[in-house]
Amino acid sequence: MNVEWKITERSFQFAVRIVRLCQFLEKQDRVSRTLASQLLRSGTSVGANIEEAQAGQSKADFTAKMSIARKEARETHYWLKLLASSEIITEEKLGELLQEADELVRILTSIVKSAQIRNES
Numbered sequence: 001m002n003v004e005w006k007i008t009e010r011s012f013q014f015a016v017r018i019v020r021l022c023q024f025l026e027k028q029d030r031v032s033r034t035l036a037s038q039l040l041r042s043g044t045s046v047g048a049n050i051e052e053a054q055a056g057q058s059k060a061d062f063t064a065k066m067s068i069a070r071k072e073a074r075e076t077h078y079w080l081k082l083l084a085s086s087e088i089i090t091e092e093k094l095g096e097l098l099q100e101a102d103e104l105v106r107i108l109t110s111i112v113k114s115a116q117i118r119n120e121s
Contacts, residue, residue, distance in 0.1 A: 007107055008054065011047035011069070014100050018043030018076070021097065025088075032088055035079060042075040046104060063115040070108035077101035 018039060025036035046069050053065035080098050084091035091098070 007104075007111065008047070008050055010100075010107075011050050011104060014097075014104060015044045015047045017097060017100075021089075025083075028088070035083060035088065039076065039079040039083070042072045042079060045069075045072040046076060050108075059115065059119045063112060063119055066108055066112050066115060070105060070112055073101055073104040073108055077105060 022036040022040040022043075025032040025039070049065050049069035049072060053062045053069065056062035056065055077098065080094050080101055083089045084094050084098070
């Protein structure tokens, strides 16, 4: 199983969990709905950009798309932390999603760094 497939599937499963969380938040107050909108955009964009990277037109295109995916994962982590810190959802309930967002950032950082090295050679 190659790394690209693993990150593709992992980011897809992450997006599914984000969608479910946002469905719950949409039933709450206006602030929760607003945060859900931001979270939904960034959380589902991670996997979408990884998918686009797989069909990149060049090594540079692949690297750029993976970099965008990393930025979206960082943003998603931010929104999740904000939900926990503002006590909209307990950190205990968000713990696994926060950890997964952090791990996705780390994996994508590694992929981007490796791709940048390959692009230089």
